[in-house]
Amino acid sequence: MNALLDLAARQLRADLAAAPARTRERFSPEGRAARCRTIAELRALAKRSVPKPIFDYADGAAWDEVTARRNLAAFEDVTLHPKALTDVSAVDLRTTILGGEVALPIIAAPTGLTGLQHPDGEVAIARAAHRAGTITTVSTMASCTLEEVAEASAGRRWFQLYVMSDRGLVDELLARATDNGYEALVLTVDVQVAGVRERDVRNGFSVPPRISLRTLAQGVAHPRWSAGFVANPRMVPANLGWEGSASATLAASVNKAFDPTVTWDDLADLRSRWKGPVIVKGVMRADDAQRCVEHGADALVVSNHGGRQLDGAAASIEALPAIADAVGDRAELYLDSGIRRGTDIVKALALGARAVMIGRALMYGIGAAGEAGARRAFGILDAELRVALALAGYPRAADLGMDAVSVR
Numbered sequence: 568m569n570a571l572l573d574l575a576a577r578q579l580r581a582d583l584a585a586a587p588a589r590t591r592e593r594f595s596p597e598g599r600a601a602r603c604r605t606i607a608e609l610r611a612l613a614k615r616s617v618p619k620p621i622f623d624y625a626d627g628a629a630w631d632e633v634t635a636r637r638n639l640a641a642f643e644d645v646t647l648h649p650k651a652l653t654d655v656s657a658v659d660l661r662t663t664i665l666g667g668e669v670a671l672p673i674i675a676a677p678t679g680l681t682g683l684q685h686p687d688g689e690v691a692i693a694r695a696a697h698r699a700g701t702i703t704t705v706s707t708m709a710s711c712t713l714e715e716v717a718e719a720s721a722g723r724r725w726f727q728l729y730v731m732s733d734r735g736l737v738d739e740l741l742a743r744a745t746d747n748g749y750e751a752l753v754l755t756v757d758v759q760v761a762g763v764r765e766r767d768v769r770n771g772f773s774v775p776p777r778i779s780l781r782t783l784a785q786g787v788a789h790p791r792w793s794a795g796f797v798a799n800p801r802m803v804p805a806n807l808g809w810e811g812s813a814s815a816t817l818a819a820s821v822n823k824a825f826d827p828t829v830t831w832d833d834l835a836d837l838r839s840r841w842k843g844p845v846i847v848k849g850v851m852r853a854d855d856a857q858r859c860v861e862h863g864a865d866a867l868v869v870s871n872h873g874g875r876q877l878d879g880a881a882a883s884i885e886a887l888p889a890i891a892d893a894v895g896d897r898a899e900l901y902l903d904s905g906i907r908r909g910t911d912i913v914k915a916l917a918l919g920a921r922a923v924m925i926g927r928a929l930m931y932g933i934g935a936a937g938e939a940g941a942r943r944a945f946g947i948l949d950a951e952l953r954v955a956l957a958l959a960g961y962p963r964a965a966d967l968g969m970d971a972v973s974v975r
């Protein structure tokens with residue numbers, strides 16, 4: 568009896584000694600992110616973790632945000648036709664992207680100013696993507712330099728280009744991307760001018776951030792975020808020489824720097840100068856998709872930029888079937904805008920995408936907990952996709968086809 572009491576007392580003492588560390592772990596960003604079961608929960612955690620203007624920049628979209636909502640709702644109009652009596656004991660998510668294998672059909676989309684969510688920014692996303700066995704895409708507007716990302720992660724990486732009026736800067740970016748092992752060029756074609764994001768306008772979102780009483784109050788309300796920001800302020804895009812520039816709205820800076828005269832001739836020019844694969848991102852029409860292929864594009868991203876540009880545009884998933892039909896096997900197709908669930912990925916693959924890109928899912932992840940949060944976003948989608956494929960009766964993601972779905 569005494570021995571038992573002695574054992575219980577020792578266990579209790581050990582539990583009490585470990586309690587502070589367990590509590591710290593439990594309430595750390597990493598601990599909280601690990602307990603998120605869905606992308607929606609990661610979003611809620613990010614919303615609590617970063618100042619409102621920063622969350623709104625990532626979460627928000629153009630004008631009435633109709634297209635952003637439609638991107639999510641349109642997945643509900645695609646219904647699945649599960650196949651019966653198929654052995655799904657081993658689900659295989661692997662596929663090939665531009666000739667190289669990836670562990671799952673999910674690619675990190677390019678996102679600008681990622682370092683505002685968390686100072687590790689694109690480095691955190693690149694590391695999480697590498698760990699998940701897939702590719703990261705680094706934006707022209709990235710908060711980390713192309714060199715930092717290349718040094719931090721040995722994973723596959725693509726460079727996303729916005730064509731600037733300063734073509735010397737474009738040439739320099741292309742040379743740096745080549746020198747640092749970026750294997751493909753992703754040309755984004757849907758930011759001819761800045762979309763109007765009214766949340767950003769209301770919040771006075773500017774680059775670099777303008778310090779006011781309102782922003783200071785936001786900083787005080789989010790001390791962990793503020794500590795990260797003070798230690799490593801990632802205030803402007805790191806690859807464009809904007810350091811030290813006067814604070815302005817993002818839209819104004821973009822409209823000053825980006826070239827609105829870009830046409831098919833520029834695609835032809837970039838195609839001839841970039842030695843690796845060229846991917847055109849922001850294609851929403853079958854005729855444009857055909858024309859991209861005729862201009863030598865190796866792949867297209869069917870995307871409306873997550874509803875952040877032309878509000879009122881169709882959902883990407885609505886545009887996909889006609890584009891898949893027009894392109895056939897002449898180019899690879901990826902889809903983004905609205906991916907929040909494994910079932911969304913099943914639907915996109917069934918309708919002709921080879922992979923999906925995820926933007927906000929990763930932004931929520933790093934806003935919630937840096938690299939651990941980005942890993943959690945990949946982890947959630949990987950796990951959901953495995954169950955969805957098993958239940959749909961397709962043990963190999965790469966085998967999904969039109970017979971698996973119908974569109975209402």
Ligand SMILES: Cc1cc2nc3c(=O)[nH]c(=O)nc-3n(C[C@H](O)[C@H](O)[C@H](O)COP(=O)(O)O)c2cc1C
Pocket residue numbers: 624625626638676677678679680706707708709727755848870871872873874875903904905906924925926927928930
């Ligand atoms: C905060 C944020 C920044 C973005 N920055 C870029 C960018 O610099 N270049 C680009 O091509 N697309 C950019 N996008 C669009 C994404 O690449 C992608 O098309 C979009 O996020 C997909 O929709 P989703 O967020 O619903 O996944 C950005 C998206 C977000 C949310």
Ligand SMILES: CCCCCCC(=O)C(=O)O
Pocket residue numbers: 679708758760761762817818821872875
């Ligand atoms: C207001 C236009 C911003 C374009 C650059 C970043 C981006 O693509 C995005 O925020 O979306």
